[in-house]
């Protein structure tokens with residue numbers, strides 16, 4: 554295990570932001586993690602996976618630890634499910650493909666989400682009508698102060714919409730070591746969300762399979778989302794906000810094309826992308842495709858802020874502030890950042 558000093562984090566975050574960490578180290582097992590905890594003592598620590606959901610706005614005057622714990626293990630099965638454990642450092646999409654190749658169902662709608670397994674519970678990752686919590690069984694996490702490993706059930710994780718206990722109450726307290734999943738032997742397909750059905754038709758799929766659903770999701774995502782290897786970004790910068798039915802009715806009357814989906818609790822989830830597209834830096838100009846220096850709003854998906862090369866985290870953050878303020882001033886709706894800002 555190598556400890557590096559004053560290292561650039563540019564290659565460790567998909568925004569491609571150039572900031573420096575005072576100390577940087579990767580760990581591959583519990584022994585290395587325990588040694589790092591001794592070394593860091595009471596210094597601040599940020600644990601990183603693939604760096605696809607972070608925005609660095611300043612140098613890190615402490616430690617950055619890259620979680621490289623690997624391994625996929627089949628734990629057992631019952632009549633309906635297979636139980637599988639994956640190390641936090643496993644690449645998420647590779648894990649999804651591994652499950653699909655064994656005909657274990659449940660992860661196909663979550664194909665091609667960047668990042669690693671260990672970060673998936675952090676915000677209960679979700680896409681195309683499926684959330685991590687639906688396939689989650691348990692996880693093991695190391696408490697940095699107590700230096701003990703704890704097991705978390707789904708109930709302990711307090712999963713919400715792009716939320717968990719690790720992003721809120723227990724922020725910065727635990728290192729997630731591995732995640733166990735409960736995958737179906739017989740698939741339950743979710744194809745009504747977004748453009749999946751349309752894409753399956755385009756692919757001429759007559760007999761549905763988890764592989765086909767995964768490929769449809771991959772095709773849609775590849776056509777819509779900026780590739781971080783080409784243009785720096787961290788996916789959706791904001792969450793979709795929920796408002797009361799009454800507030801939604803008022804907005805719908807004023808803006809008939811506004812996009813909203815009713816939640817199970819009766820509130821309405823607004824498409825933040827629509828709100829951003831229909832507000833802007835000045836009267837008559839929308840945010841979509843807007844660019845200020847090297848920081849911008851993606852021209853195909855207004856929810857995604859981008860770094861065209863050389864933007865600072867501060868510049869991206871300032872742009873997010875302007876977007877947030879203009880959406881509030883036009884629609885009276887407060888957006889919340891999804892990306893973890895440091």
Ligand code: FAD
Nearest residue numbers: 602603604605606668669671672678679680729787788893
């Ligand atoms: P990182 O960015 O490395 O970390 C994210 C947060 O988790 C940080 O606060 C970090 O400290 C913490 N963390 C990471 N690993 C650990 C660990 N082992 N223990 C404790 N804390 C940890 N997200 C979705 O939900 N749905 C999508 O469809 C989606 N699409 C995306 C598309 C693109 C193009 C991009 C760039 C991002 C997208 N994202 C999406 C966001 C992101 O990919 C996910 O949130 C992903 O789970 C982040 O994984 P990561 O390993 O990169 O996490």
Ligand code: NAP
Nearest residue numbers: 679680681682745746747748777787788789793814824854
């Ligand atoms: P989209 O299909 O254009 O839809 C726009 C928004 O409407 C999405 O944010 C989605 O909410 C919502 N939506 C669409 N159909 C819905 C339905 N049937 N019921 C409820 N809500 C519905 O979205 P997109 O931008 O191409 O993204 C597709 C999927 O990938 C979405 O699930 C999105 O969350 C996910 N994604 C996430 C990130 C990220 O960084 N978090 C980045 C890219 C894509 P939800 O977002 O709640 O699903």
